[in-house]
Amino acid sequence: MRTLDHDEFLAMRRFPALDGLRAIAATIVILFHFAGPKWSWLSGWVGVYIFFVLSGFLITTLLLREQDRTGRISLSAFYLRRAFRILPPYLVILGGIVVFVLLRGEFLARDFPHALKYYLTFFNEFLPGSESDTSGQDNFFTGSWTLGIEEKFYLVWPFLLVIAGAVGLAAAWRKLALAFAAFALMAGLVGVTGGWVLDGPHVPIYRSTVHYAILLIGCVLAVAMHYRRSYAVLKPLTHPLAAIPVFGAFALLHVNMESLWRRPGTNLGLLIAYGLLSALLLVVLVSPGPLRWLLATKAMRFVGERSYSLYLLQGPVHFVVVEAVPPLGENRMISALTVFAVGLGIADLIHRWVEQPMILTGKKLIARRQERKALRAAEAELEAPNSVEAPSGAR
DSSP: OOOOOOHHHOOOOOOHHHHHHHHHHHHHHHHHHHHHGGGGGGGGGHHHHHHHHHHHHHHHHHHHHHHHHHHOOOOHHHHHHHHHHHHHHHHHHHHHHHHHHHTTTTTTTTTTTHHHHTTTTTOGGGSTTTTTTOOOOOOSOOOGGGHHHHHHHHHHHHHHHHHHHHSHHHHHHHHHHHHHHHHHHHHHHHHHHOTHHHHHHOOOOTTOTTHHEEEEEHHHHHHHHHHHHHHHHHGGGGGGGGGHHHHHHHHHHHHHHHTTTTSOOOOHHHHHHHHHHHHHHHHTTTTTSHHHHHSHHHHHHHHHHHHHHHHHHHHHHHHHHHSSSGGGSSSSHHHHHHHHHHHHHHHHHHHIIIIIHHHHHHHHHHHHHHHHHHHHHHHHHHTTTGGGGOOOOOO
16 A cells, blocks of 8 residues: 555546545435425435535646646637536536426426526526525526536636736745635625524525635645645645555534524534544545545446536426325425436436537537647748848849
8 A cells, every 4th residue: 555646646547436426416415405304314415515525626637637748738728628528418407497387387387587697697506585585486506506506617717817927936826825815705705695604594595705715725735735845744645554544534424513503603514624634535536545435436437427517407307206206295305305206317318419429529610720830830931931031142
């Protein structure tokens, strides 16, 4: 047993165990919504914060590696990749819900003319009543509030990395300082954007900047692991034995989040601590060891690769399941497992027929753009000598 060298980490093109972590996050969110109070100890609602830390880590890692490889970050290529990754499943599922409620004659009753303004602009978290208002009918898509958070993060964070500079030791420390400063700012604004963290759980949460702070924990980790000097600080955690205390601390906090959350004034600290332990768990999961092996199994990766659609499908699938089998309307484990199974089946179809083909289309489009750009650059180089007049007497 040994630690993971920095060069080995940089050579890794995929982190399969993180797909398994996505699978767990999506599953516990579904259990939180539909398994009933007996399973509240699973603290499934914090699964979205695992997604946030994962997103911050993976996006930042990809951007930094692109910058090392090419000397720059292509914002246009990044946004194209994100668009072809995020939009197709999102629009297919949202479109399916709209068609469903239209066929049932419930488009107006479920307030879709108003809700679509938010869903189609990714201001999901600002939809009035989406957090706690139970006076209206559910439109099956309020769980997409996390997409509103992540899309705004994708819009801003890559710009900040470009501003921080390309390569060199100074650029590395600037990026680390930038990630820390952005985290501190988002955490500091919680008092303005979401007093719920200080006053207790029974107030709106979706619009708080704490979600960006959790995303930025993943960004800090990515920057720290990308550069050799800061990686050396985290390297002891890549030893297989380090998984024991890290996973133990994470699991202990996770299963107690529901009870600890009820104590007023502790929520901000709890979420930050949870985000930090999630980040340390990522270090363990990219490193050799039994935990990485377990989460990288074929079954875990299968669910993880479909977790995005599975997460978005849980609302409409639950409604259809209950319509088909009314006794499943009572929140209990059999209800949650049925939603999971049906949702995973539909998510698999979307993954195969929509998600993967559109990701491939995006990659081809980016490759063609890069080829055309390289061709124009080559043509410009060839033409450059001809555009300079020979000095007199040079013949």
